[in-house]
Amino acid sequence: MRVLGVDPGLTRCGVGVVDGVAGRSLTMLGVGVVRTPADDQIGARLVLIEQGIEAWIDEYQPEMVAVERVFSQHNVRTVMGTAQASAVAMLCASRRGIPVALHTPSEVKAAVTGSGRADKAQVGAMVTRLLRLSAPPKPADAADALALAICHIWRAPAQNRLQQAVALHASKGRTR
Template sequence: MLRVLGVDPGLTRCGLGAVEGRPGTPLSLVAVGVVRTPADDDIGARLVAVETGIERWLDDVRPDAVAVERVFAQHNVRTVMGTAQAAAVAILCAARRGLPVALHTPSEVKAAITGSGTADKKQVGLMVTRLLRLDAMPKPADAADALALAICHLWRGAAQNRLADALARAKGKP
């Protein structure tokens, strides 16, 4: 069993979602929520609050790996700096504990969860709800996105391991 904490980074709302599973068995929800920081606080106070929140999640959830959304400079210029800085705090908190950190792009996550790299937020939310057998879609969207990141990481990791195993077997053949 692998337990993955997904982080949809942000200063106003940082989505956090932990999922447990292994290839070929149903996934299960461990925890989901958001860390919020007030928009009128200064950047220093906000980053400290994000750090405190993520540390608490890591203490509670004890994940085996952390998956963080990869932030691109091309995206919404108005918010991208805050997103990149919240992502930095998440990566720092995980790496400080020696946890493996993976970055996945939004289109990698969408493709893993829905089969389409251009799926919309609602479609991702519906698939997360279905895959984790939840009664309702996790809200806000940042929380659902964090779960999608965790699922994407579980599946991509599993696929990469199967590929590595297959290559190792092929190499081992006479």
């Protein structure tokens, strides 16, 4: 499974592509950041993010796009920009028919470090190890995008089993 992870943000939108299946080794295909100038108008910034995400999808043809699920607990200004950037990423994937998965920051941290409360350095260190890189990807948004992709590859089988169980239960319910 090839997954494009997106850590959404207006100023820096982390992107990373990982290839792999659960239980086997993972391969990083690419990592980077889509940046937009903070003094540009919001509409222009969203267009730049769209062009950036499109270019990554064109180049790597991912089967899935994993985007960080945005919450509104933190800084209000940042959260609005994050929600808007994530909307563009989801739009780019969905209009090509590529499934979108959302994972919370704590799901991602728990997947790659074993703890939902791990810090940035720990996430960066585990991403480096799991993808056999020579150094942690910089900036942190890039490492987070790879962590999102890894999280999705590892969680997908469990999610599929859950969906199968639900489907089985539903079909049993119908024949009962």
